[in-house]
Amino acid sequence: MENYFLILISTVFVNNIVLVRILGLCPFMGVSKKLEASIGMAAATAFVLTLGSGASFLIDKYLLGTDLIYLRTLSFIVVIAAIVQFTEMFLHKVFPLLYQMLGIYLPLITTNCAVLGIPLLIVQERHNLVEALLIGLGGALGFSMVLIIFAGMRERLESADMPQVFRGSAIAMITAGLMSIAFMGFSGLAK
């Protein structure tokens, strides 16, 4: 039990997927200009990342085994793409409101490297299914938290008084770097 709790803390804070592992930077920089859009993206990613981690773990354990390790990347991409498609259809039918809120961000996740990176890390570190799902969920929570915090900061930066040369992407990069340094402070808290 304590172990699971530690995994969650570790993936959300200590090994945060964006700021410490530096994965999934494309949506982090691209979809963080507006708070609303970033919440949509965060929710969609959380959904797919958790499901994708579980499914890729099962594929790796029961289909690929030890002989076909070289098929990992290929088969994970196929599985994640299929999950995104399925999620889109399912949401469209069952939760039309949520579907409209997520909008374009849902299909965009197929090409998100965090979504492929976490399953690959999970199978490398030899976890079991529950741990895999928890790492997926933790990674998704960490991603959502950082994306939403960053979007909030960028909205404020828009109206901040600063030199012309720093405006726009430049200050966003610096902010992201500072956030990353801040998150390094968690290292050592858990493995």
Next chain:
Amino acid sequence: MLTALLVMIGLALFLGLVLGFSAIKFKVEDNPLVQKIDAILPQTQCGQCGFPGCKPYATAIAKGEADINQCPPGGEEGIRKLAELLGVEAKPLNAEHGVPKPKSVAVIDENLCIGCTLCIQACPVDAILGAAKHMHTIIAQECTGCELCLPPCPVDCIRMEPIQEDIANWKWKSPVYSMKRT
């Protein structure tokens, strides 16, 4: 090698089956009325009706938020069909949204074009071919004659040319009845 191939083929087949099945199972029915209205509209995507395209206008008509006489490219003919479908009386075209013009295509004067791509961004049906600092041209079969590319052009090198009726695109005119007022 063979196992790897079989595994990938099996995986693809399985996922394909699941997706195909769920596409049928989770099919979302669009409002059939919207589709029928959309089929009558001319699909120029010109936006003269005040909506961003033909489908949004069709949706608005189906909801009762828009009137049926806002589509100049459809003309009297389109209004008559819409009135028939919806069971309301046909009315003259609302002049606020423009007047019907002969069907035409846009033509770019390629000597003047500076390759700014502004018209490409404006085209709702991707009928303009070109790249930055290269000459653009219009794919005549794709052009719906919506005139949305005219205003953004900084050098006014786009003009509209009416389509001449010839043996290839001639078709029977619909019969015209004079309506009797009672």
